[in-house]
Amino acid sequence: MYKKSSSLSAFQTNLRAIKRDTDVSNYVIDLNATNFDVVFKETPASFVIVKFYAHWCPACRNYKPQYEKVARLFNGADAVHPGILLMTRVDCANKINTKLCNKFSIPYYPMLLWAPPAKFIGSRWNGKKENSEFTPIDDGRTAERLLKWINTQLGSSYRFEDAKFENDKLFHSNASDSEQIARAIYDVEEATNVAFDIILEHEMIKFDTRVIFLNFLQLMVAHHPSRRCRKGSADILVNFDDLYPSNMLSLDKDELTNSTGLGALHTFQICGKQLPRGYWMFCRGSKNDTRGFSCGLWVLLHSISVRVDDGESQLAFTTTCDFIHKFFICEECSQHFYDMCSSVSTPINTTRDFVLWLWSAHNRVNKRLMKTESSLGTGDPKFPKVIWPPQQLCPSCYNNSGNLTNNSKIKWDYSEVYNFLIGHYGNMLVSRYKDKDTKVASQTDLKGNTGSEDLVASINNALVVPVGAAMAIAVASCLFGALAYVWRLGANSSKNISGRGEVGAEILSFVHGYMI
Ligand SMILES: Cc1cc2nc3c(=O)[nH]c(=O)nc-3n(C[C@H](O)[C@H](O)[C@H](O)COP(=O)(O)OP(=O)(O)OC[C@H]3O[C@@H](n4cnc5c(N)ncnc54)[C@H](O)[C@@H]3O)c2cc1C
Structure with missing residues (x-):
C-alpha cells in the first residue's frame, strides 16, 4: 500500500492502456479468467457489456471495429460518456478462459451479454432469457444498432457525434436526483486523491501546518464516506513519521525538489491503487476547465459534515476551516x-449546527459567484450557480415556495433542509463496492461508523505507530469524538475560531443572515 505497485491492478492497467489514437482497437477492456471479477468489482459503471468471441472467428474480426466504435463513447479517461457503461471482451478461444466461457453457456461467437457489473461476479448464466438478470443483446450487429439498443436500455440518447464535454440531461442535470448523488462517491474519492496530491506536490506540509493536516486525516479516518479512503487515511496517520520524516518539514521547496530521498508519502495512494481515475462523474463540467475538483471538494466536506457526532462538531468545524485555509490552493477561495x-461567534455544538453552517457558507459562495460568473461569462453554461437546494429537489425546504419571485427572500424550513442534507449526503452517498482488502463488509451508516475493525486491521498491519500510542488507539476506536472532547477541554482555556456561548438559535440566525 505504501508504494505505487509496479504491477497495477488489471482494471487500472487496462483503462490506462486505452488511448484515443488512430488505432481503433484499444478502447474495449480485455478480460480473462484472472481479471474478470476484479474489473467488475472496481468499475464505477452501472452496466457492463461482455463480448464473448474467438480470435480465429472471421465474423468476430469483422465485428471488432463496430464494437470499438461504440466503446469509444464509454470507456477510458477520454470517454465522451465515462462511468456509465463498461464495454469488455473475453477471448473464449484462449485456453485460460474456457471455464469462464462455459459458465455463460455461449451459443455462438460473437455473443454480447448485458448486466450490472455485480451480476457477472462469480456468476453463471444458463442461456435462458426468462427470469434472468443477464440480457443477451440480440440486435447489435452494427455500431449504429448496438448504440440504439443501449439507448433503449438506458433511456438515453447518445450519438456518435457527441463531443466530450457535451453532457446529456439524464446523468448530469444540476437538480441531482438520488441516482446522481450516489455516483458522487467516486468524485469524493477522486477529490480526496487530488487534494492529497496537490498538498504533496506543493510541499504544503510544514511545521506550522502538520497538525492541521493530521487533524483532517483524523476526520477522514472517522467520517470519510469511502471505506478505502478511510483506510488509506488511517495508514498514513499511524505511519506518518516514517512516511514524512520530520527533517522534511523544514526544507524549502527547492531543497525538497532537489532532495533525492523524498518521503514515502509522495508515492502513497490515499484512496487505494485504483485512483486517480482521471475523470469526474457527478462533478463533470460541460467544459474542460469547469467543475471537477472544487465541486468534489465541496461534496467531500458536506458528506463528512453529516457524519460527525454532536460532540465532535466544533472540532470538525475548526478542522475543516483550518484545512481549507492552509491546503486549498485557490487563494481567494480559502x-x-x-x-x-x-465570523462565527457562537460554538458549533451539534451536527445540525455544523451541517447547516456549511450549507449556508456554500450558498454564500454560490450567491457571490452567480453575479461574477454571469457578468464575466466564466461559469459552466450547463451548471449555472443556484441557491441550493432548488425547489424541485427539496420542495419541503421552502416555506414560501408557492409565492417566490426573483427578488423575494427564501423562507427556509431549516429542519427540512437539515433532513434533506442528511439524506442527500448521508445514506445516499456511500461506498458501493466491497473492498477485498478490508475486513468489514457492512456499509457505512449515516454517522460514518465503519465498525472499528478495518481501522484496527490497518493498525495491526502497520509497522510502527510513531505518531503515538494515544493517537493510534483513537484511530483504532474511531474516537474522533474523544479527540474532540480533549480539544473542547483545551478550548476552555485558549482562544479559538469560535468562542463559547448559547447555541442553536444563534447559529440559525447566522445561517439565516446569509440567505437571500
Ligand atoms: C471551500 C471552497 C470555497 C470556494 N470559494 C470560492 C470562491 O471564493 N470563489 C470562486 O470563484 N470559487 C470558489 N470555490 C469554487 C466554487 O464554489 C465551485 O466549486 C466551482 O465554481 C464549481 O461549481 P459547481 O457548479 O461544480 O458547483 P459547486 O458549488 O462546486 O457545488 C458542487 C455540488 O454541491 C451541491 N451544492 C451546491 N450548493 C450547495 C449547498 N449550499 N449546500 C450543499 N450542497 C450544495 C450541488 O449538487 C453542486 O452540484 C470554492 C470551492 C470550495 C470547495
Whole structure:
C-alpha cells in the first residue's frame, strides 16, 4: 500500500492502456479468467457489456471495429460518456478462459451479454432469457444498432457525434436526483486523491501546518464516506513519521525538489491503487476547465459534515476551516472561506449546527459567484450557480415556495433542509463496492461508523505507530469524538475560531443572515 505497485491492478492497467489514437482497437477492456471479477468489482459503471468471441472467428474480426466504435463513447479517461457503461471482451478461444466461457453457456461467437457489473461476479448464466438478470443483446450487429439498443436500455440518447464535454440531461442535470448523488462517491474519492496530491506536490506540509493536516486525516479516518479512503487515511496517520520524516518539514521547496530521498508519502495512494481515475462523474463540467475538483471538494466536506457526532462538531468545524485555509490552493477561495469561519461567534455544538453552517457558507459562495460568473461569462453554461437546494429537489425546504419571485427572500424550513442534507449526503452517498482488502463488509451508516475493525486491521498491519500510542488507539476506536472532547477541554482555556456561548438559535440566525 505504501508504494505505487509496479504491477497495477488489471482494471487500472487496462483503462490506462486505452488511448484515443488512430488505432481503433484499444478502447474495449480485455478480460480473462484472472481479471474478470476484479474489473467488475472496481468499475464505477452501472452496466457492463461482455463480448464473448474467438480470435480465429472471421465474423468476430469483422465485428471488432463496430464494437470499438461504440466503446469509444464509454470507456477510458477520454470517454465522451465515462462511468456509465463498461464495454469488455473475453477471448473464449484462449485456453485460460474456457471455464469462464462455459459458465455463460455461449451459443455462438460473437455473443454480447448485458448486466450490472455485480451480476457477472462469480456468476453463471444458463442461456435462458426468462427470469434472468443477464440480457443477451440480440440486435447489435452494427455500431449504429448496438448504440440504439443501449439507448433503449438506458433511456438515453447518445450519438456518435457527441463531443466530450457535451453532457446529456439524464446523468448530469444540476437538480441531482438520488441516482446522481450516489455516483458522487467516486468524485469524493477522486477529490480526496487530488487534494492529497496537490498538498504533496506543493510541499504544503510544514511545521506550522502538520497538525492541521493530521487533524483532517483524523476526520477522514472517522467520517470519510469511502471505506478505502478511510483506510488509506488511517495508514498514513499511524505511519506518518516514517512516511514524512520530520527533517522534511523544514526544507524549502527547492531543497525538497532537489532532495533525492523524498518521503514515502509522495508515492502513497490515499484512496487505494485504483485512483486517480482521471475523470469526474457527478462533478463533470460541460467544459474542460469547469467543475471537477472544487465541486468534489465541496461534496467531500458536506458528506463528512453529516457524519460527525454532536460532540465532535466544533472540532470538525475548526478542522475543516483550518484545512481549507492552509491546503486549498485557490487563494481567494480559502481566504473567503476562512473569513466566513472567523465570523462565527457562537460554538458549533451539534451536527445540525455544523451541517447547516456549511450549507449556508456554500450558498454564500454560490450567491457571490452567480453575479461574477454571469457578468464575466466564466461559469459552466450547463451548471449555472443556484441557491441550493432548488425547489424541485427539496420542495419541503421552502416555506414560501408557492409565492417566490426573483427578488423575494427564501423562507427556509431549516429542519427540512437539515433532513434533506442528511439524506442527500448521508445514506445516499456511500461506498458501493466491497473492498477485498478490508475486513468489514457492512456499509457505512449515516454517522460514518465503519465498525472499528478495518481501522484496527490497518493498525495491526502497520509497522510502527510513531505518531503515538494515544493517537493510534483513537484511530483504532474511531474516537474522533474523544479527540474532540480533549480539544473542547483545551478550548476552555485558549482562544479559538469560535468562542463559547448559547447555541442553536444563534447559529440559525447566522445561517439565516446569509440567505437571500
Ligand atoms: C471551500 C471552497 C470555497 C470556494 N470559494 C470560492 C470562491 O471564493 N470563489 C470562486 O470563484 N470559487 C470558489 N470555490 C469554487 C466554487 O464554489 C465551485 O466549486 C466551482 O465554481 C464549481 O461549481 P459547481 O457548479 O461544480 O458547483 P459547486 O458549488 O462546486 O457545488 C458542487 C455540488 O454541491 C451541491 N451544492 C451546491 N450548493 C450547495 C449547498 N449550499 N449546500 C450543499 N450542497 C450544495 C450541488 O449538487 C453542486 O452540484 C470554492 C470551492 C470550495 C470547495
